Amino acid sequence: MTMTNKETHHKAIERVAEWLELPRNEENQFINLAYDLASVPETNLTHFDERYLQHLEDNVFSDPRLLGFLKQSRINPTVIEQFESKQIPYDEVYQQWNVIEYSINEILDLTMLLKLISQYSDQSEKGLIDSRYRLQKLVYLVNRRLVKQERAERDTAPYDHGKLEKTGFRYTYRKRKSGPYSKNLRDDTYRLSASDLIDEELVEGESTPEITEQHARLEISLGASGRVMIGQFHEMMNNLETGVLSEWESAINTVIEDFGSMSIEELHNYVCDIEDVRNADDRKLLIRGRQVKYDSELWQIGTPQEGLSHA
Amino acid sequence: MPEDNIKSDIRKSIREEDNIDDEYEDEFIDILDSRYTKLDFDKSSVLLQRIQIRAFRAITDLDLPINNQNTIIHGKNSKGKSSFIEATRFNLIGRDDDNPLVTDAIHKNYDKLETDSYWLKNDVEYKIHREMEDIGGYEGHHEPNIVKYPRKNGVPISQRQTQANVNNLIGYTPLYQRGFDEFDVFSLHSVITGELRNFYNCNDATDLIDVLFGITVTNVVRKIEEELRGCELDEEEKKAKGLLQERLQRSYRLYEEIQTLQDDQEDAEEVIVEKTKQRKKLSHLIENKGKVSEVLSEKINIKDDISDLQTRRDEKQEEFGSIKQAISKVESEAVTEDVAPALQEMKQLVAVPNHCPICTTSISPSKHEQFHEEGDCPLCGEEIPSKRYDTVSEVEEKGQVDEKERRHEELEELEARRRQVKGEIKFLNDEIEEKKQRIQEIERIEEESKFFEYKRQKKTLDDEITQLREQSRKIELRIEAISEKFHEVARDVRRWKLLNKERIQKEQRQKAFEAFQDLITREQKEARRRVQNQLRQRMNSLLKVFTRGTFETATGVTFREDDSYKYTVHTTGRKKSKPELLEETNAELTLHMLLFHVAVLAELQEENSTLPLKLVLIDSPYGNGQDNENAPDITDFLLKMTEVLDEYQIIVAMADSNLADQKRLQQKYDLSAIADYIETGE
Numbered sequence: 001m002t003m004t005n006k007e008t009h010h011k012a013i014e015r016v017a018e019w020l021e022l023p024r025n026e027e028n029q030f031i032n033l034a035y036d037l038a039s040v041p042e043t044n045l046t047h048f049d050e051r052y053l054q055h056l057e058d059n060v061f062s063d064p065r066l067l068g069f070l071k072q073s074r075i076n077p078t079v080i081e082q083f084e085s086k087q088i089p090y091d092e093v094y095q096q097w098n099v100i101e102y103s104i105n106e107i108l109d110l111t112m113l114l115k116l117i118s119q120y121s122d123q124s125e126k127g128l129i130d131s132r133y134r135l136q137k138l139v140y141l142v143n144r145r146l147v148k149q150e151r152a153e154r155d156t157a158p159y160d161h162g163k164l165e166k167t168g169f170r171y172t173y174r175k176r177k178s179g180p181y182s183k184n185l186r187d188d189t190y191r192l193s194a195s196d197l198i199d200e201e202l203v204e205g206e207s208t209p210e211i212t213e214q215h216a217r218l219e220i221s222l223g224a225s226g227r228v229m230i231g232q233f234h235e236m237m238n239n240l241e242t243g244v245l246s247e248w249e250s251a252i253n254t255v256i257e258d259f260g261s262m263s264i265e266e267l268h269n270y271v272c273d274i275e276d277v278r279n280a281d282d283r284k285l286l287i288r289g290r291q292v293k294y295d296s297e298l299w300q301i302g303t304p305q306e307g308l309s310h311a
Numbered sequence: 312m313p314e315d316n317i318k319s320d321i322r323k324s325i326r327e328e329d330n331i332d333d334e335y336e337d338e339f340i341d342i343l344d345s346r347y348t349k350l351d352f353d354k355s356s357v358l359l360q361r362i363q364i365r366a367f368r369a370i371t372d373l374d375l376p377i378n379n380q381n382t383i384i385h386g387k388n389s390k391g392k393s394s395f396i397e398a399t400r401f402n403l404i405g406r407d408d409d410n411p412l413v414t415d416a417i418h419k420n421y422d423k424l425e426t427d428s429y430w431l432k433n434d435v436e437y438k439i440h441r442e443m444e445d446i447g448g449y450e451g452h453h454e455p456n457i458v459k460y461p462r463k464n465g466v467p468i469s470q471r472q473t474q475a476n477v478n479n480l481i482g483y484t485p486l487y488q489r490g491f492d493e494f495d496v497f498s499l500h501s502v503i504t505g506e507l508r509n510f511y512n513c514n515d516a517t518d519l520i521d522v523l524f525g526i527t528v529t530n531v532v533r534k535i536e537e538e539l540r541g542c543e544l545d546e547e548e549k550k551a552k553g554l555l556q557e558r559l560q561r562s563y564r565l566y567e568e569i570q571t572l573q574d575d576q577e578d579a580e581e582v583i584v585e586k587t588k589q590r591k592k593l594s595h596l597i598e599n600k601g602k603v604s605e606v607l608s609e610k611i612n613i614k615d616d617i618s619d620l621q622t623r624r625d626e627k628q629e630e631f632g633s634i635k636q637a638i639s640k641v642e643s644e645a646v647t648e649d650v651a652p653a654l655q656e657m658k659q660l661v662a663v664p665n666h667c668p669i670c671t672t673s674i675s676p677s678k679h680e681q682f683h684e685e686g687d688c689p690l691c692g693e694e695i696p697s698k699r700y701d702t703v704s705e706v707e708e709k710g711q712v713d714e715k716e717r718r719h720e721e722l723e724e725l726e727a728r729r730r731q732v733k734g735e736i737k738f739l740n741d742e743i744e745e746k747k748q749r750i751q752e753i754e755r756i757e758e759e760s761k762f763f764e765y766k767r768q769k770k771t772l773d774d775e776i777t778q779l780r781e782q783s784r785k786i787e788l789r790i791e792a793i794s795e796k797f798h799e800v801a802r803d804v805r806r807w808k809l810l811n812k813e814r815i816q817k818e819q820r821q822k823a824f825e826a827f828q829d830l831i832t833r834e835q836k837e838a839r840r841r842v843q844n845q846l847r848q849r850m851n852s853l854l855k856v857f858t859r860g861t862f863e864t865a866t867g868v869t870f871r872e873d874d875s876y877k878y879t880v881h882t883t884g885r886k887k888s889k890p891e892l893l894e895e896t897n898a899e900l901t902l903h904m905l906l907f908h909v910a911v912l913a914e915l916q917e918e919n920s921t922l923p924l925k926l927v928l929i930d931s932p933y934g935n936g937q938d939n940e941n942a943p944d945i946t947d948f949l950l951k952m953t954e955v956l957d958e959y960q961i962i963v964a965m966a967d968s969n970l971a972d973q974k975r976l977q978q979k980y981d982l983s984a985i986a987d988y989i990e991t992g993e
Contacts (some may be wrong), residue, residue, distance in 0.1 A: 097683045097702070098682055098683045098684075098686055098700055098701070098702055099659075099662035099663060099700060099701055099702075100661065100662055100663065100664070100695070100699060100700055101660060101698065101699055101700050101701040102658060102662075104654065107654045107657050107658050107661070108650075108654060110657055110661060111650065111653055111654055111657045114657070177714075187670075187800070190668040191664075191668070192661075193663050193668035193671075194661075194664035194665065194666060194667065194668045194690070195660050195661045195663075195665055196660075196665045197657075197660060197661070202669070207885055225660050225665075229653070229656055229657065229660060232653075232656065233652065233653040233656065236650060236652065236653055237650060237653055238651065245650065295517070
């Protein structure tokens with residue numbers, strides 16, 4: 001990660017200046033003095049990097065000229081002491097806020113899902129996915145494709161989901177009236193929608209086998225944020241190098257290529273005619289969600305029981 | 312031919328005779344020497360003086376003096392006078408237990424009978440006392456009592472002698488010594504109704520006559536005969552030859568049987584030895600089962616090893632799996648690395664929702680503020696679970712820059728570990744494979760060792776040996792049983808061999824004696840012809856006395872050719888009269904016996920040396936009935952007897968009814984009516 005610019009360095013100094021609650025003109029004098037003192041033209045450090053902050057403490061905020069300025073500005077001596085002793089409470093100085101926490105795996109799913117929506121949209125006539133139904137089935141077909149691909153080692157019992165064990169969406173599919181359906185996928189769709197990454201537009205009068213689409217279709221397209229993000233990372237996300245991701249990508253590409261031009265009806269016929277689907281009872285597990293998690297938690301393989309209960 | 316010449320001739324013959332073995336010659340010559348001698352009789356006569364009889368049959372008490380004269384005793388019935396003659400014989404020679412003339416000798420009113428006879432010899436008087444008591448059997452008759460000078464000596468009756476003493480007195484001893492029976496000898500002196508042929512028919516009659524007439528060779532013959540009787544085979548000796556043969560054959564059979572059994576036993580023992588050897592060999596092989604069991608325990612050990620190795624391998628495989636998973640994890644971390652900026656962006660984008668995905672309403676600033684400050688969901692307003700939200704700061708996390716490097720190092724480390732574990736698993740698999748091969752090898756060894764086959768064979772051998780031992784033992788028992796039988800038979804064989812040897816000796820001896828006898832009998836026959844001639848002439852002359860009765864037409868006497876003194880009286884009608892063919896009660900037999908006895912006694916009277924006892928007892932010469940036909944002849948003969956036997960005392964007992972010729976008989980006999988001496992209270 002390489003992110004260096006003057007502004008970011010300014011930002012750290014600005015935050016400290018804000019924290020000192022100086023009058024506007026004095027604040028500007030402080031920022032300019034500190035910036036001059038910092039005199040770090042090129043560094044690999046970000047403005048939030050602790051090493052950079054340490055550098056500021058050691059070489060800038062403890063500088064006698066700066067300390068003299070602070071005394072002149074009648075700053076609380078206790079605070080000046082913190083400057084002298086190089087113990088500036090950055091936590092207080094810096095901004096803090098709450099965020100919804102997602103694991104890296106969930107983020108990866110969301111990202112790859114956005115990529116699928118984007119890619120499908122790009123090759124479709126209307127530049128979107130015409131229904132939640134189609135999205136469900138496309139993702140299913142991607143995962144199913146990965147299931148059918150042999151892995152080098154087969155060591156996950158009792159299910160062997162081929163390459164899906166290592167890559168692909170972590171969604172669990174069960175058989176519904178509409179065919180293979182995943183609640184996980186639905187939830188992720190909501191998440192993307194809530195953050196403007198996708199938009200869902202209701203098209204009255206048209207239907208799909210999907211329960212929520214009996215009277216109206218929901219067309220899915222990239223939202224404002226989604227378009228920005230795809231735009232920003234387009235190149236990166238279309239040239240995935242890592243083995244597992246390239247296989248995931250390749251599955252997505254193949255599925256879009258094979259099924260992109262199918263009408264809903266054709267797709268429905270095709271999916272419902274897949275042997276597993278046709279033979280399965282209602283609510284029967286079709287694809288178990290991937291166990292492999294790409295996060296900092298301990299990677300673990302579920303026992304058969306756990307696998308089932310998880311499913 | 313003089314006796315001595317005869318003797319030396321015979322001696323010479325004994326030496327020369329082929330049929331007499333050398334071993335017998337000396338014995339025969341000894342016999343010849345000792346036996347070829349004339350009997351030496353006492354020269355002086357023994358004469359009866361008096362006889363006293365008490366409680367003898369019909370006689371209760373009789374005392375009869377004999378006056379050196381021929382005497383006729385007569386009585387009413389036959390009992391008394393017969394009893395007199397019987398009592399006289401009893402007194403001299405006792406009771407013949409084998410042929411008792413009288414069964415109830417003791418008078419019914421007495422417990423004891425007594426006889427006393429008084430004799431004169433060389434002018435010396437002797438008394439012979441003999442008594443008999445009935446105490447459930449007759450006692451005492453064989454213990455006579457002889458008293459010399461009875462008138463002077465009152466020797467107590469209780470002092471008893473033996474018959475030998477009497478024999479000495481009456482001169483029977485030389486004959487007794489030659490084995491002649493006193494009763495046979497005495498029968499020469501008596502012609503008694505009912506036992507007329509006692510002398511003529513007795514076994515020794517011929518020999519007795521020989522001896523009495525000085526045929527000394529008869530003594531030798533008698534000795535030979537005695538020896539020959541000794542050579543007679545008893546019942547066992549007769550059977551000896553046959554039984555010995557039979558026993559021998561039986562013993563051979565038993566011996567053969569034993570031999571066969573011993574062979575069988577030896578065979579069995581040999582087989583036992585062979586089998587035992589085999590069994591030992593097998594035992595050795597089985598003992599080496601140590602080796603086999605070593606192999607077995609090795610097998611078990613190896614199986615344990617394999618199990619351990621498999622466990623270890625499983626552990627390693629698990630570890631391998633873990634490593635792989637760890638690698639996957641690191642790789643998956645790398646996955647996020649690939650698209651990290653995009654993910655970072657995505658994370659920021661989804662960190663705070665902008666609007667509700669359902670109603671699409673935008674989130675109000677107050678909801679956002681609530682979210683940031685309180686952690687409440689900007690959509691539903693509920694408190695977000697702590698793990699679902701996080702507080703972020705502008706300060707970056709430390710060390711994020713080195714993440715890629717760290718991951719790379721970790722990956723390399725894991726890869727190395729993975730290779731190592733893989734190697735270890737391969738090693739373990741190789742080891743397991745090796746151990747499995749070893750087990751296969753062991754199983755092959757096991758099969759080769761044929762341990763169980765050996766055990767089975769050993770068991771079979773054990774059974775066979777036991778069976779053979781049992782068989783051998785049975786054979787041994789059988790051998791023992793047969794051996795016992797064999798020994799029994801062997802003892803029998805020995806016994807029969809001894810008996811057979813005796814038999815052979817006896818037969819050889821018999822043959823020798825018979826040869827000896829042949830030599831002697833030639834001489835004896837010659838001598839006998841001489842005596843027969845004498846007797847024939849005497850009898851022919853005596854026959855002339857019979858002029859009116861049975862022997863009226865008698866022409867002469869001939870003796871048989873059979874070397875006995877049996878004779879035949881020939882008559883003019885070519886009728887032949889033989890005493891042995893006549894009935895005992897036939898009066899003709901009385902005539903014969905009177906003729907024969909008188910002839911013999913008369914001839915003996917002519918001999919130089921003869922019996923000193925000169926008594927002739929004749930009982931009922933006329934028979935018990937009246938023999939009118941022969942009575943005159945008998946009377947003539949009784950009268951003639953006194954002339955012919957002039958040295959003898961003749962005592963005749965007869966019934967009163969036979970006294971028709973009393974007056975004629977009185978010329979030569981004293982008549983004594985027995986009634987005077989007999990108590991006739993029957």
